[in-house]
Structure formats: C-alpha cells, structure tokens
Amino acid sequence: MIFSNLAEKLQDTFDKLRGKGKLNEKDVKAALKEVKMALLEADVNYKVVKKFINKIEERAVGKEVMESLTPGQHVIKIVNEEMQELMGGSKEEIAISSEPPTIIMMAGLQGSGKTTSAGKLARKFAKDGKKPLLVAGDVYRPAAIRQLQVLGERLEIPVFSMGDDSDPVDIARGSINYAASHNCDLIILDTAGRLHIDQEMMAELEEVKAAVEPDEILLVVDAMTGQDAVNVAKNFDQRLDINGVILTKMDGDARGGAALSIKAITGKPIKFAGTGEKLADLEEFHPDRMASRILGMGDVLSLIEKAEKSIDKEKAAALEEKLRKNEFTLEDFMEQMDQVRNMGPMDELLGMIPGIGEAKQLKNLQVDDKQLDHIEAIISSMTPGERRDPEVINGSRRKRIALGSGTSIQDVNRLLKQFKQTKKMMKQLNSGKMKKGGFKLPFFG
Amino acid sequence: MGFLQRLKEGLRKTKQGFVDKVSNVFSGRTNIDDDLFEELEEVLIQADVGVKTTFALIEKLQEDVETENITEPEELMNYFQKELQTMLQNQEGGFKLDKKLNIIMVVGVNGAGKTTTIAKIAGRYKNQGKKVMLAAGDTFRAGAIEQLQIWGDRLGVNVIAQQEGSDAAAVAYDAVQSARARDVDLLIIDTAGRLHTQTNLMEELKKVKRVIDREAAEIAAGVEVLLVLDATTGQNAIAQAKLFNQAVNVDGVALTKLDGTAKGGIVIAVKNELGLPIKLIGVGEAAEDLQNFDPEEFIEALFSSDQ
Ligand SMILES: Nc1nc2c(ncn2[C@@H]2O[C@H](COP(=O)(O)OP(=O)(O)OP(=O)(O)O)[C@@H](O)[C@H]2O)c(=O)[nH]1
Ligand SMILES: [Mg+2]
Numbered sequence: 056m057i058f059s060n061l062a063e064k065l066q067d068t069f070d071k072l073r074g075k076g077k078l079n080e081k082d083v084k085a086a087l088k089e090v091k092m093a094l095l096e097a098d099v100n101y102k103v104v105k106k107f108i109n110k111i112e113e114r115a116v117g118k119e120v121m122e123s124l125t126p127g128q129h130v131i132k133i134v135n136e137e138m139q140e141l142m143g144g145s146k147e148e149i150a151i152s153s154e155p156p157t158i159i160m161m162a163g164l165q166g167s168g169k170t171t172s173a174g175k176l177a178r179k180f181a182k183d184g185k186k187p188l189l190v191a192g193d194v195y196r197p198a199a200i201r202q203l204q205v206l207g208e209r210l211e212i213p214v215f216s217m218g219d220d221s222d223p224v225d226i227a228r229g230s231i232n233y234a235a236s237h238n239c240d241l242i243i244l245d246t247a248g249r250l251h252i253d254q255e256m257m258a259e260l261e262e263v264k265a266a267v268e269p270d271e272i273l274l275v276v277d278a279m280t281g282q283d284a285v286n287v288a289k290n291f292d293q294r295l296d297i298n299g300v301i302l303t304k305m306d307g308d309a310r311g312g313a314a315l316s317i318k319a320i321t322g323k324p325i326k327f328a329g330t331g332e333k334l335a336d337l338e339e340f341h342p343d344r345m346a347s348r349i350l351g352m353g354d355v356l357s358l359i360e361k362a363e364k365s366i367d368k369e370k371a372a373a374l375e376e377k378l379r380k381n382e383f384t385l386e387d388f389m390e391q392m393d394q395v396r397n398m399g400p401m402d403e404l405l406g407m408i409p410g411i412g413e414a415k416q417l418k419n420l421q422v423d424d425k426q427l428d429h430i431e432a433i434i435s436s437m438t439p440g441e442r443r444d445p446e447v448i449n450g451s452r453r454k455r456i457a458l459g460s461g462t463s464i465q466d467v468n469r470l471l472k473q474f475k476q477t478k479k480m481m482k483q484l485n486s487g488k489m490k491k492g493g494f495k496l497p498f499f500g
Numbered sequence: 501m502g503f504l505q506r507l508k509e510g511l512r513k514t515k516q517g518f519v520d521k522v523s524n525v526f527s528g529r530t531n532i533d534d535d536l537f538e539e540l541e542e543v544l545i546q547a548d549v550g551v552k553t554t555f556a557l558i559e560k561l562q563e564d565v566e567t568e569n570i571t572e573p574e575e576l577m578n579y580f581q582k583e584l585q586t587m588l589q590n591q592e593g594g595f596k597l598d599k600k601l602n603i604i605m606v607v608g609v610n611g612a613g614k615t616t617t618i619a620k621i622a623g624r625y626k627n628q629g630k631k632v633m634l635a636a637g638d639t640f641r642a643g644a645i646e647q648l649q650i651w652g653d654r655l656g657v658n659v660i661a662q663q664e665g666s667d668a669a670a671v672a673y674d675a676v677q678s679a680r681a682r683d684v685d686l687l688i689i690d691t692a693g694r695l696h697t698q699t700n701l702m703e704e705l706k707k708v709k710r711v712i713d714r715e716a717a718e719i720a721a722g723v724e725v726l727l728v729l730d731a732t733t734g735q736n737a738i739a740q741a742k743l744f745n746q747a748v749n750v751d752g753v754a755l756t757k758l759d760g761t762a763k764g765g766i767v768i769a770v771k772n773e774l775g776l777p778i779k780l781i782g783v784g785e786a787a788e789d790l791q792n793f794d795p796e797e798f799i800e801a802l803f804s805s806d807q
Contacts, residue, residue, distance in 0.1 A: 092551060098734035101545045165757065165785070166611025166730060195785070197650035202643030205664075209642075250760045277611070281548040281734020283762035304610065307695040309736040332610070332641075 083115050097310035097349045100285045103319045142342035147324040152270045155240035163275035165248030168303035172275050173245045174206035175337035180241050188239035190230040191216035192223045193247035227267045251290035272297045278304045284313035285320045292321040303329035312349050385442040389434045432460035521803040526577035547765035547802050587772045593792025599722035603687045608728035610693030613756035617728050618688045619651035620790035630685040635675035636661035637668045640692040669711045676715040696743035709748045724751040731757045731764030741770045756782035763802050
C-alpha cells in the first residue's frame with residue numbers, strides 16, 4: 056500500500072514545512088490531501104471522504120494548529136477525534152429478547168460471508184450459555200443448505216431446514232415452532248445472498264422480516280468492499296432497517312474503509328468482525344482500532360499521547376542530540392528506558408506501533424517487563440565510568456556486575472553486545488537517513 | 501439500473517458519444533479548470549478505478565493540456581477516452597482452447613464467485629460441443645464439493661471429486677488423468693477460496709499448480725490460471741491480483757457480480773499496473789450469465805449513470 060503509514064506521511068509533510076515558521080492555510084490543505092488520499096486508498100466512499108475532510112479543515116485551519124510546534128501531530132489528533140466520532144465510541148451488543156426466542160436474521164450480498172458468520176454467531180452464543188438454532192434459509196445457491204448443516208454438525212448445534220423447495224418465509228416461520236419444541240432460545244436465520252437492487256429478492260427479505268419480526272437484523276459486509284458499500288448499505292437499511300453490521304474477512308490486508316462509509320451513511324454500528332475461516336474467528340468490533348486501521352497508522356495517536364505525557368521534552372531533545380553525535384551511553388539508555396516504561400507495559404506499547412499490532416506472528420509476542428528489570432539492575436551495578444564507556448568492562452568487571460545485579464555473566468554480555476550493536480546501528484542511521492525532529496525512540500523505533 | 505442493463509445499452513450509446521457521467525464533466529463548461537479535474541476525480545474514484553490510477557490519469561491529462569495546448573473541454577475528453585482505451589487495450593475475451601486437452605485452474609478469494617464462474621464456463625463450452633469436465637478442488641469449505649456436483653448435474657458435465665478434507669493436489673492429479681483417459685477437451689479445476697495474505701494456503705495453491713503443470717507437460721495440455729475478482733471489491737483487488745499472480749502466474753481475470761451497482765473499475769488498475777488481461781465478466785447467478793470482456797462496452801458501462 057502506498058500510504059501504509061499516514062502518521063509518517065503527515066510528519067514528513069510538516070517536516071518539510073518546518074523551516075517556514077508559521078503554517079498557513081495552504082500548508083494545512085496540503086496535509087489534508089494526504090489524509091484524503093489515505094481514506095480513498097482505504098476505500099472510504101468519495102462523498103464521505105469529502106465531507107469528512109471539509110469538517111477537519113474547518114477545525115485544522117484554526118490558530119491552534121498552525122501555531123503549534125507539532126502541527127503534524129495536532130492534525131492527526133483532530134483526524135482521529137473526528138474519526139472516532141464517525142465510527143462511534145463503544146462496542147455494541149446484540150439485543151437479547153426478554154421473551155425467547157431471540158431471532159437474529161442475516162442479510163447481505165452474495166459471497167459476503169453470511170453462512171459462515173451465522174455459524175460463528177451460533178458458536179459464540181452457545182459458549183455464552185444459549186441454545187441456538189441455525190436455520191437454512193438460502194434455498195437458491197447450490198449446496199448452501201448442506202454448508203450450514205456441516206457447520207451445525209461441527210458445532211453440535213441443531214440446523215432447521217425444509218429443503219430447497221420451500222419458501223424462505225415458511226422456513227423462517229417453521230423455525231419458531233421447531234425452536235420451541237427443541238428448547239432453543241435463539242434463532243439465527245441464514246438467508247441467500249442477493250443484490251440490493253434485486254427488487255424481488257429484497258421484497259422476500261421484507262416478507263421474512265414481517266413474518267418473524269427478528270430482534271436483530273445484521274447486514275454482512277465484506278471488508279474488501281469498495282465504493283459501492285454505500286449503495287449496498289443504504290438499500291438494505293432502507294428495506295430492512297438493519298440493527299448492525301458484521302464486517303467479514305478482516306484477517307486480510309484490506310483497510311476496510313467500507314466500515315466508515317456504512318456508519319456514515321446508515322448510522323448503524325458495526326457489531327462484529329470476522330477474522331478468519333474458522334468458526335472461532337469472530338471478534339467484537341472496536342471502532343477505535345478500526346479508525347486507525349483505515350488510516351493505516353496503528354494506534355499512533357495513543358502512543359503520541361502517552362509519549363507526550365511521560366517524556367520530558369528537554370531531555371528528549373538532548374537525547375536526540377547525543378544520538379546524532381553518537382555520544383549515547385548506557386546511562387542515557389537507562390534514562391530513556393525509564394521514560395518509556397513510564398508510558399506503560401511494553402507489550403501494550405508495541406501493539407500500538409503500526410505494522411506490529413496487525414502482524415499475526417507478533418500477536419503472541421510477550422515482551423517481558425522482567426527482562427527490562429534485569430537490564431536496569433545490570434546498568435545500576437556499573438560505575439559511572441563504566442556506563443559512559445562500556446569498553447573498559449573486562450572479564451573481572453563483568454563478574455562483579457553480574458554478582459551485584461543478581462544476574463549471570465551471560466546476561467551482562469548480552470546487554471553489552473546489544474548496546475554495541477545499537478550504537479553501530481545509530482551510527483549508520485546518522486550517516487544515512489535518520490529523520491530529524493520526528494518522533495523516534497531508539498531501540499523501539 | 502444494473503450493470504447488465506447498462507452493458508446492453510452500452511453499444512447503442514457509443515454511437516451517441518462518450519458515456520454520460522464523463523461527458524457531463526467535460527461538456528457544459530467552457531474552461532478547463534480545477535473543478536473539471538476534481539469532478540473527473542470523483543467519477544473515477546466512485547467507479548473504483550483506484551487512487552493511484554485515477555491520479556495518474558488526471559496528471560497525464562493535465563500534462564496534455566500543457567503540451568498540446570488544449571483549451572476546449574470537449575477536446576480534452578477525446579484525450580481521456582484514448583487514454584483509458586490504451587490502458588485496456590490488447591484484451592481478448594474468452595479462451596482459445598487450442599490444445600487437445602485444455603486445463604483452466606480457477607483461483608480467488610473467498611466468495612468471489614469461482615465455483616459459479618466455473619459452471620458458467622462449462623455451460624458455454626458444452627453448448628459449443630466441447631467435452632467438458634470439472635474437478636472439485638475445493639476440499640475445504642463445507643458443502644463446496646456438493647455445490648460443484650449440483651452444477652455438474654444441471655449441466656450434464658462430469659465432476660471428479662474426492663472426500664471433503666482430502667488433498668486438493670491429489671484431486672487435480674486424478675482429474676488430469678481421467679480427463680486424458682476420457683478425451684476431454686476442457687478440464688476446469690475449482691480451488692478453495694483463500695485470502696492472498698494466507699501464506700500457507702497460497703503455498704498449497706502453488707503445489708496444486710505444480711502438479712497440474714507437471715501432468716499437463718507430459719501430454720502437452722494447455723494450462724491457464726483464471727483469477728476471479730468480485731466487482732464489489734475496492735482497492736484490495738490489486739493486492740489480490742498481485743499475490744495470486746506471484747504464486748501461480750495468473751493468465752487472465754474474470755470479473756463477477758457486474759449485475760449489481762458496483763462498477764469494477766479496479767480492473768483498470770489490475771490491467772494497467774500488473775498487465776493482467778480481463779477475459780470474462782459475470783452478470784448474474786445463472787449459467788448463461790457470462791460474457792466476454794469487451795473494453796469499449798466496459799468503459800461505457802463504467803461511467804454511465806445509475807438511474
Ligand atoms: N449477482 C451475482 N452473483 C454471483 C455472480 N457470480 C457468483 N455469484 C454468487 O456469489 C456467491 C458466491 O459464489 P461462489 O461461486 O460460491 O463463490 P466462490 O468463490 O466459489 O466461493 P468460495 O468457494 O466460498 O470461496 C454465490 O451466491 C453465487 O451465486 C455474479 O456474476 N452475479
Ligand atoms: Mg467455491
């Protein structure tokens with residue numbers, strides 16, 4: 056993706072402007088163009104993007120941003136705030152009816168993932184102690200009923216079917232009696248995929264709705280959907296007054312701008328995200344995370360906020376200077392580590408960095424805060440001279456430091472080696488393309 | 501109005517001039533100005549043509565205005581039209597099927613329309629008197645084998661299948677052997693839908709392809725890989741095309757679900773950036789809802805109004 060990291064892009068834009076003193080309206084516009092491109096790249100609908108950018112522009116062209124020392128971060132903050140507002144704040148639950156059975160009806164385009172999502176929901180509710188019934192209402196696509204039956208078998212959840220010669224409305228009605236006689240308190244109606252402009256098929260959904268009055272109608276939308284998402288959502292919502300959306304195939308690399316478009320157009324919340332082909336792969340939807348994903352910037356904002364709160368600006372500037380001159384010592388290392396640790400537990404911080412949060416193989420990465428304790432202990436056991444110039448630390452000194460810090464000589468060796476490598480890396484970065492003024496944490500950047 | 505309708509009207513309209521949405525941008529104004537380009541941007545993006553391609557197109561036009569001294573919006577429209585047509589040129593719809601046995605392996609993400617497209621292709625060539633065979637290579641998704649078998653029954657076409665959960669490469673191997681033994685003209689192999697980002701599943705796909713290639717080489721059969729893209733898909737189609745192409749060398753694209761309101765403009769980027777030709781379009785769920793891709797018709801429909 057071209058704009059995999061909007062935050063960086065914005066920073067770049069503003070870095071270029073930095074020498075100019077105060078920013079003017081044109082500068083802000085240039086920055087907002089980056090935001091616009093990022094949103095369009097993410098498949099947010101053109102009209103939605105336009106409205107959104109206008110709104111941000113109104114806010115960003117104010118004095119506050121233009122006089123700020125960190126306009127880039129300021130704009131990101133505004134973008135994020137507006138994004139949150141659009142996406143909605145908290146996660147939304149499925150309404151459980153006080154009079155069983157609760158009826159959930161699935162709807163959506165062909166191939167969006169209704170049947171799989173129906174199975175996933177059934178599994179989730181069964182885990183929550185409900186007794187779900189799956190209903191095979193897709194009488195059109197070859198073997199759609201079979202597909203649901205197989206899922207039911209795997210989940211050990213009953214599936215109600217009347218074959219593919221029956222009317223979906225009759226099937227929906229019939230499922231209520233079946234649920235009652237089989238002690239099921241929750242019904243999930245699968246329906247055939249259909250185009251939002253197929254009048255006959257849309258009317259059929261209206262009839263099913265009228266016949267069984269579902270508690271929840273969920274529109275299933277593929278996260279890869281492009282500009283057409285607004286047409287789809289608008290039509291389904293107008294015909295059925297949906298309660299929410301399930302966004303599927305979120306395990307892919309689509310940025311999922313459709314989520315924003317749908318929310319903007321219908322006002323209906325995204326309730327779940329499908330994150331894989333397995334029946335366990337259903338997650339609650341987090342609007343805030345989605346906002347960052349659409350913008351392609353991880354949870355940079357919270358990271359910036361945390362950093363702002365816990366990092367002493369002057370110290371940071373001094374540190375940067377040292378880094379540039381390659382005068383960075385173990386003392387600085389420890390101080391910096393302290394500051395970073397003030398921001399929160401390491402694995403939480405790592406999760407906020409774009410790329411890392413989404414990378415599956417890193418998901419289970421455990422950053423051990425204990426290890427950081429070790430490092431601190433080792434450095435504390437050194438003399439000031441040793442900290443400034445680790446080269447002097449010979450064999451006997453290593454032994455002493457290990458003893459003093461309650462670690463092993465191997466631990467001390469490892470730290471010294473890492474430090475040496477880091478310095479080498481810093482040197483390369485300095486001679487090369489290390490960015491000035493950007494928000495960068497050595498070791499973690 | 502659906503795309504199908506628009507396609508039908510497409511040719512008629514070509515004679516009347518360039519498509520309405522675009523001609524609205526260019527005609528009815530006297531100057532070439534920023535507004536014009538912004539409107540054009542809107543039309544292109546909303547057709548899912550894609551950010552990169554859209555801005556490349558617009559930049560090219562802006563250059564043309566400078567270098568060619570264009571002052572009339574209508575004149576600029578001709579440039580635009582030519583530009584688009586160049587992007588989609590050298591397209592030949594359909595398949596040649598000039599070998600004794602021709603094999604088409606069909607790949608794509610989940611729910612794109614692979615199985616249905618297979619049925620449509622099978623129906624088309626059976627009607628042309630070819631001997632067609634299908635292979636149920638999606639051994640993973642619940643009900644996928646039955647889905648293909650039902651289509652086979654409907655069309656009167658043989659389906660080679662094994663148990664659910666069996667090795668897809670083994671199914672492909674079997675299928676090539678029996679196609680050869682039974683003098684089949686066209687063998688179409690279904691595969692399980694998979695996201696292009698799932699590396700292990702992409703590896704499995706490579707393995708299936710290797711087996712097909714190996715068996716085909718022995719009997720000089722032709723092998724083509726058809727990537728199925730859903731017209732509803734936005735920018736992600738580019739990533740899909742790129743990664744499927746890297747894994748199994750895609751020969752052509754089928755664009756499905758053009759009977760909705762989605763325009764499928766992303767195939768312009770797929771063609772332009774990756775050089776993959778678009779061969780077929782799907783315009784419905786029935787076996788006959790398959791057409792050869794025609795660049796002119798497609799551009800027509802891409803920018804026609806919805807109402
Ligand atoms: N409207 C419309 N629907 C289509 C078209 N092509 C396929 N479909 C529908 O899209 C849905 C998914 O199609 P399949 O052929 O099962 O897709 P697939 O890629 O094989 O799906 P998986 O095997 O699950 O990955 C089915 O309901 C099809 O009827 C088309 O051109 N137009
Ligand atoms: Mg299939």
